Amino acid sequence: MSENPNKQYDILIAGAGFAGSITALILNNLGFKVCLIEKGQHPRFAIGESSTPVADLILRDLATKYNLPWLYDFSRYGSWQQSHPEIVCGIKRGFSYYKHYPGKAFATDENHKNELLVAASSDDIQSDTNWLRADFDAFLVNKVKDYGINYFDQTEIIKAERNADWEFQIDHFNESTNIHASFFIDATGSGKLLNKILGIESSSEEFLTNSVSIFSHFNQVPKWLEMLQKENIPTDDYPYNPDNSALHQILDEGWIWMLRFKDDRLSFGFVLDDTNTFYENLPTDKIWNDLLEKYPSVNCILKDSKLATVPGKILRSERLQRKMKQCFGAGWVALPHTVGFVDPLFSSGIAHSLSGIEKVICCIRKNWGNEALLEKDFKAYENAVFGELKITDNLVAGCYKTMPYFDLFNAWSMLYFAATIAHEQRRIKLEPPGYFLNADDQEICTMVETSYTDLLKLIENKQPTEEDIKWFTGLIKERIQPYNIAGLLEPSSKNMYLHTVAKI
Ligand SMILES: Cc1cc2nc3c(=O)[nH]c(=O)nc-3n(C[C@H](O)[C@H](O)[C@H](O)COP(=O)(O)OP(=O)(O)OC[C@H]3O[C@@H](n4cnc5c(N)ncnc54)[C@H](O)[C@@H]3O)c2cc1C
Structure with a gap:
């Protein structure tokens, strides 16, 4: 120029x-x-x-x-x-989660005990996208x-x-x-x-969450669905193909995102809980290789892949959480x-x-030319952004706490789906949108905060028992009930949810 x-x-x-x-x-x-x-x-x-x-x-x-x-x-x-078919994107039909345990190949059962698939659209045409x-x-x-x-x-x-x-x-x-x-x-x-x-x-x-990320783009990564089918893992009742979704592999110490593009490029990244600053001083290669060694099915996903030309290397973030003072x-x-x-x-x-x-x-x-009014409205905007960061932090921090116990993770993550359904409903009904994730809805904020306190009590210094997890799941199911138009946590759904964006 x-x-x-x-x-x-x-x-x-x-x-x-x-x-x-x-x-x-x-x-x-x-x-x-x-x-x-x-x-x-x-x-x-x-x-x-x-x-x-x-x-x-x-x-x-x-x-x-x-x-x-x-x-x-x-x-x-x-x-x-x-x-614009020439602008590359991928199909994203929903959020999919698969729990992996150290030293073991991915395994589940006919009730999908180690899987959670939440559809966000009814078909590929209406689907969200990976950009x-x-x-x-x-x-x-x-x-x-x-x-x-x-x-x-x-x-x-x-x-x-x-x-x-x-x-x-x-x-x-x-x-x-x-x-x-x-x-x-x-x-x-x-x-x-x-x-x-x-x-x-x-x-x-101020953040409860403390995470870092290591990521890149890859080619020649096998399809996860095909890997599951090869292992005779039942997938017939899946609401969509998990390769066409935001695919998450849940580990004990964090999670992996896998986002596929239609040219078969895959965005792959680890996001790791660094509450104990364990990763801070470790070289990237060591973290990457240790995790692949620890989780055999994750290793299978990447073993024949090639780094994509762009960015051509594995990138690493600093601590992800940050907030400006104003x-x-x-x-x-x-x-x-x-x-x-x-x-x-x-x-x-x-x-x-x-x-x-x-x-x-x-x-x-609304306020161009009137600085006092502009600043008054920007104050409201600031309150919104800060409130939105806070509820997101609460929801995400709870996820990290529950990642070692997938049933608990499953229950906890429903708080996010409830908040997002509530927000979508506002928008679909053409009501004023308020804050993202309904962070201006005191009932939703209280639900999330109270549940976080309950969660900490449940897992503080001890492994939760099956009874604990059942109790907590019941508690969350009761709390999300006013927003639960998608049958979340219904045992009959077997962790497979057809469509959370309900039409009105
Ligand atoms: C690891 C990770 C994974 C993520 N995954 C997702 C996801 O899956 N889905 C999702 O919704 N969000 C995700 N996000 C968040 C997402 O990246 C942001 O919401 C999004 O990129 C914001 O877009 P933006 O245009 O505001 O900023 P950016 O995409 O960051 O763009 C900012 C631009 O400003 C330019 N720039 C920087 N400094 C200067 C300067 N001094 N002067 C001029 N230009 C400058 C940069 O070069 C860049 O082009 C992720 C974030 C991280 C860190």
């Missing part, structure tokens, strides 16, 4: 992930003069690939409300394939350019100063220049930029993934980002 970015804009957005690009496209359609900058260059590898029914509901809403009709097609696998982010994010940035929005890659903010307006000193292709804008949106997906330019700190202190300030706001993150279990990131975009756009549209 040879054009000089040195101009006056209404809004500067930093970070051209899907969130930054969609925000730029919406604001442009609302008549704002927008500039989007990206420190890297598309196409680029990115993680965070598995969408959900809530993400898709919001995508459809944003597409309709802000006149981006082509965006609508990406909210279902069928319409995505019809409109190949390199493709999808590059497509969105091209749309940004098509709409005539000023887009500058390989561009970073060095310094920012706000008087009447913002003056950003930026490094653009290794040359220093200035951008002037009335407002700034941080969509960079981490707190680092705001820390650098405004001194806004992030911390992990979401907004005078003349700026940050999108949810910049504000904070908990853990990819339950694939809540994309939906959280989209629900943040929805709120931020509303605030700006």
Whole structure:
């Protein structure tokens, strides 16, 4: 891009992930003069690939409300394939979980005691998707350019100063220049930029969850369903093919995500409980190889695979949990993934980002030109994002505690499905969406918090007995009853749930 970015804009957005690009496209359609900058260059590898029914509901809403009709097609696998088969994605029919025990090949029984499959759609056409982010994010940035929005890659903010307006000193292709804008949106997906330019700190202190991730993309990974069938594991009553889902292998110390794309690429990552900072000082290769050795069926999954050309190596995260001290300030706001993150279990990131975009756009549209009102609404946005991170943390932390005991994990995870069903129902009924995961619903928050306390009592310093687990499962079943339109925890379902997004 040879054009000089040195101009006056209404809004500067930093970070051209899907969130930054969609925000730029919406604001442009609302008549704002927008500039989007990206420190890297598309196409680029990115993680965070598995969408959900809530993400898709919001995508459809944003597409309709802000006149981006082509965006609508990406909210279902069928319409995505019809409109843009060249942009790689995968079918995601639901959430699947398989429990592995150290030293043993995966085994289960006809009641699926070590499996849990929760369908989120009725067929492949209506299905959610796994987004190949390199493709999808590059497509969105091209749309940004098509709409005539000023887009500058390989561009970073060095310094920012706000008087009447913002003056950003930026490094653009290794040359220093200035951008002037009335407002700034941080969509960079981490707190680092705001820390650098405004001194806004992030911390992990408040989180119950403590996890790290090691991941990459692979080719030539056998299909999990075929592996199960080879072992004569009954799969006839599965609600969908687990390879077409967010497939999770549950270990004692964490879990694995397996997200398949239609070109047979597989996103594979370990997410490990690091409460005792066990992994902090271990080399990545050692962690990876030790886990493969410990779990024979996981080793079988990867043994003949090849690292995909991109990223071409195994990547490692720092501790995943982080939260900025504030979401907004005078003349700026940050999108949810910049504000904070908990853990990819339950694939809540994309939906959280989209629900943040929805709120931020509303605030700006309603209050542009009135800083006091804008900040009042951003305060409400901040409360929402912080509340959403808190409930996600509670739900995910309980999962890590229960991973060694699959029946308990199964019961605990139903709290997430109850919260998400409640939220989907609000949206399907066209009620005001409130907070993501209904984190503004006091009954849901209390249900999750009380259950967490009960769980800790149950497993503190001891292995839960079968009786303990039965009692806890009954307790959760009773607590989720007001939201349970999907027959969750009904013994007759044998851990196979046909469809949690109920139609009304
Ligand atoms: C290990 C892991 C697994 C995940 N799995 C899932 C999942 O399965 N499903 C799900 O829903 N969510 C998942 N997430 C969350 C998901 O990654 C995020 O919700 C999503 O990427 C947010 O998108 P974004 O556009 O806000 O940010 P990003 O995707 O992080 O994009 C930010 C962009 O900003 C650019 N940038 C960074 N710094 C600067 C700067 N200083 N100046 C300019 N540009 C900058 C980056 O290059 C990047 O292009 C996962 C997260 C992690 C860590």
